[in-house]
Amino acid sequence: MSLTRARAAIISAATALVVLTSGCATNPVTGESQLSLIGENEERQLGQENYTPTIQTQGGRFYLDPELTVYVQEVGNKMAQVSDRPDLPYEFAVLNSSVPNAWALPGGKIAINRGLLVKLEDEAQLASVLGHEIVHAAARHSVQRMQQGMLLSAGMAGLGLALGDNEWGGLIMGGAAVGSQLALAQYSQSHELESDRYGIEYMVEAGYDPQAAVELQELFLELSEGRSSSFLQGLFATHPPSQRRVDENRRMARELGTGGTRNRDRYQQMIAEAKRLQPAYDLHDEALKLAGEKKYQAALDKVNQALKQAPREAAFFATRARLYDAMNNPDKAEADFDKAVELYPEMFSYRLYRGLDRLDKGNLQGARTDLEASAQVVPTSIAYLRLGDIAARQGDRNKAAAYYNEVAKTDGELAEEAKRKLSNLR
Structure with a gap:
């Protein structure tokens, strides 16, 4: 992306934030009415233009095992098809980073790090992670954060983002910094609970055992209390765990009933390399x-x-x-x-x-x-x-x-x- 086009995209988004006349739209996941300053075309454009730069600033693609990426795409597409916005141009990438994390950009552009994949036990847990990110995209959570001004204030002040923690790190400029901000900014508890809830519904619709989502939240809460450094700088920084999330996931799993696909053997085979x-x-x-x-x-x-x-x-x-x-x-x-x-x-x-x-x-x-x-x-x-x-x-x-x-x-x-x-x- 050229710096001129990047700046134009930022200015366009910033202009949208200060428009005096606002519109409302129905959230495609929850059905609730909400402020809508950024339209669906702009939403898709934001994701498309920022996906590759954000992938690269977060470690690049894990190219040594292309079959793993194909597998993640298969599970992701299966989950996306039962979502409330199956028409989004979903993409799923595996990133070459040891930091346990996953993120979603507007328009269904999703990534999961190698460092998180090696921590999961089976396909149902993978479906839980991807389903959660699909809800973030489908419910326009990143767009909502932009509209609230949580990102653009930083973006218009130079858009500098460190590539590394030492003198070798350059500074990312322009729209590429917006993508990184979107990927790395912390979600609110309401957005996390919403993504947990509907993500579990998507899991059940796709035939997966919702108990996998409960297990993951229990694990994440335990790790957060133990101050696991890799998770603190990764998943927990953007998706903070809580006892409430564990309790809500348990309640949802009980309501929907346990049982369904786990596919542990297949997952372990695909993650072996x-x-x-x-x-x-x-x-x-x-x-x-x-x-x-x-x-x-x-x-x-x-x-x-x-x-x-x-x-x-x-x-x-x-x-x-x-x-x-x-x-x-x-x-x-x-x-x-x-x-x-x-x-x-x-x-x-x-x-x-x-x-x-x-x-x-x-x-x-x-x-x-x-x-x-x-x-x-x-x-x-x-x-x-x-x-x-x-x-x-x-x-x-x-x-x-x-x-x-x-x-x-x-x-x-x-x-x-x-x-x-x-x-x-x-």
Whole structure:
């Protein structure tokens, strides 16, 4: 998505929020009348335009096991067909993140992390998670939050969102930040209870045992009380568990009756490869933590161990490349950046980091190609700033100024650098 189109989408949504004349519509799930400032076409457009950028900023697709994605799509589509909005253009993605989480964007764009899938026991539990997210989409919960101004206030103030917890993180700009805000913002208790209730109804309609939903809420509440760190930064941050949710799920299951499909054997078969690879991802997660502490050699040792177990994982090569850069080994860094891009060429962050690496080496054309490819998927202030530098070095002052202007509208150190460089151009 171009930054211009992204900003246009944000301005359009913001304008909708301040329109003096408001309309009402019937909630397609609950049947209740509610404020409706964002129409169905805009709702679908929001989801469509933000789905890929949000997937990428949340870890990218889990491409090492395509059969798992097909399976999740199969279960998701089965649940979507019994929903109150089966006509939405639903999509289901499996993300390459160890953080246990799932999210839904407007228009039925849904994702579930590898880190949550490996925690589930059977297909009925998967159906419970996906059904819950389908209700969030069908009942327009994200749209309602936007209308209440919970997201756009942050969005119009620069739309900066950290990609990581250390100096390697860029800043997401424009509409891509809206998608991430939608995916990561906390739902209200009323929205969670609503999604639990109708999600269980969808489960029963699709032939699944509603007891699976009760079990999940019991597990989540237990984990939240134990302060499980991975769940705290993932599922619990966006979908806070509570005793009330457990009680309501139990009541719903009793009313609807237990019994139905669980499909444990099939689920375990489909998740087997992800579970086999999990120790490699655990090593990689440890490497990222060590890298954030600047313990580069220890981090490198962990990544090398991870690569022995998963030699086709692009994320491991990208991390090792960044470690080699930090350890002043540019040749090895270049080779690993190339390998990461070869394995997952669509991933914006790999093109971004390789572009920055090429720029450091004086390869202006190669850097420009990578940075433009990265920014086309997810606009970042670091990519725009360095594209401005490249344009300035190539004598294109107008293009340099255009890039610097975009970054200057954001916040932080990069914005200040862009302002200084704009001043020097004049």
